[in-house]
Amino acid sequence: MTSTPLSRSEAKDQTRRRLIRAALAILDEAGEAGLTTVKVAKAAGIAQSSFYVHFKDMQDLLRVLAEEGGRRLRTSMREARRAAREAPGDLQRHRDTFRIPLEAICRHPELLRIQLRARHDPSSSLRDFATESAAAYREHHAADLAALGYTADDEHDRRRLEMIADGIDAATNALAIGHLEGRYPDLDEAADILVALSRGALRLLRSSSGRDEGPRD
Template sequence: MTRTGNSTRASRGRRADSGDGDGGGTSRPGSARADSARADSKRAGAKNADAESRADRKSRTRQALLDTTLDLVSERSFASISLREVARGAGIVPTAFYRHFASMEDLGVTLVEDSMRVLRRTLREGRRDLAARQALPTVRTSIAILFNQVREDESAFRFLIREQHGGVAEVRRAIDTERRLFAKELAIDLARLPDLSAWDAEDLEMVADLIVTIMLTSVAEYLDSDYRGRGVEREVIDRVERQLVLVFLGMGRWRSRHDR
C-alpha cells in the first residue's frame, strides 16, 4: 500500500512538473497574435513609406523634366529640343524619361496645360470679385492681374506665345484648346453680369474671344520688349488698356441679333 501510494504521488508530481514546464516554455496565443500584428504593422508602415518616397521622387523628376524644357525653350523652339537634352538636364538617363511622359509631344502638351491652368485660375479669382460686385471688369485690374502672372512665369508664357505657331502640331492644338477654354470661362463670367444678361451665348463667346486675343497679343509684345528696350513695356500696357476700354465701351452699346 505504501509503495503504491508513493508511486501514485510521484506520477502526479511528474504530471504537474510537465504541465508547469509546458506553461513556461510556450507563448500564450494572444501574445503571439499581438507580436504578429505588430510585425505586420511595421512591414506595412515601411512599405507605405517606401511607396511615398518613390512617389515623391517621381514627382520631383517629372517637375525637373518640365523645368528643364522651359529653360531650353527660352531661346529655342520646342521642335529643336531633343529628349536626350531634357533627360540630361533633369539628371536622368534617356530611357527613364518614358516613366514620366509618353513622348516629347506629351511633355509639350503637359507644359501647355499646366501653364494655362495657372493663368486661368489667377484671372478667374480676379473676375470672381468683380462678378460679385456685378460690374464689368476694370481694364487696369484685368491687365494688372495678367502681367503680374507673366512676370512670375515668364518662361512659360514665352513658350506659349512662341509655340502657338510652332512646328509641333500636338502642342499647337493644345494651346488652341486651352485658349478656347479660357474664352469660354470668360464668357460664362460675363453672362452673370446684369448689363449683359440679354446677350446670347454666341455674342458672349465672340467678345470673350476678342478679349483673350487682345490679352495674348499684348503678352507677346510685352515679352518682345526685352529686345526693343524696357521703355516699350509701358507703351505695351498703355495700348492694351486702351484697346480693352474700346471693347468694354462697345459692349455697352451692343445689341444681340434678336434685340435688333
C-alpha cells in the same frame, strides 16, 4: 549641406520635377523643335535613356506639360477674376479687370508663348490643348460679359459677345507681350487701353439692345 537621406520614390519624384522644369525652360528658349530627350535629360542631370523611366516618350511629357501649364494658367486667371470682383472703386475695378490678367501673363510668360506658338502650329503636339484652352478662355470671358447684363438673347448677340471677348483677349495678349518686349513699360497704361477698347465694344451692345438696362461701365 544638411543632406536629407531621400527615399527612392522621393528621389524619383524630384527627378521627374527636374525633367518637367527643364522641359519648360527648353520649350520656352528653343521651341518645340528644340525639345529633345537628349537636352531635357542632360538639363535634368540624368542619362538620356533614363528619360524613359519617367515618360513613355516626348509626346507623353508634352501632355503632362500641357496639363500642368493649363492648371497654372487657370489658377492664375481664377485668382485674377476673384481679385477683380473684390476690388473697390468702379474705375479701379474695371482697370483691374484687365491689369490682373496682364500681370498673370507676365508672371509666367513662357506659358502664353508656348500656347500662342502651338495654337497655329499643325505639327505641335500641344495644338489641341492650345485651341481648347483659347476657346475656354474666350467663352468664359463672353459668359462674364453676359453675366454683367449685356444681351445674349439670340445667336447673333451671343456671337457678338464672343467676338468681343475674342478681340479683347487677343489685345490683352498682344499688350502683355509688348510689355515683356519692353515696348510698354507701364502695365497700367496698357490696362487703360484695354478698358477703352472694351468700353467701345460694350457701348455697341448696349446701344443695339433696345433696352437701357446694360450696366454702367
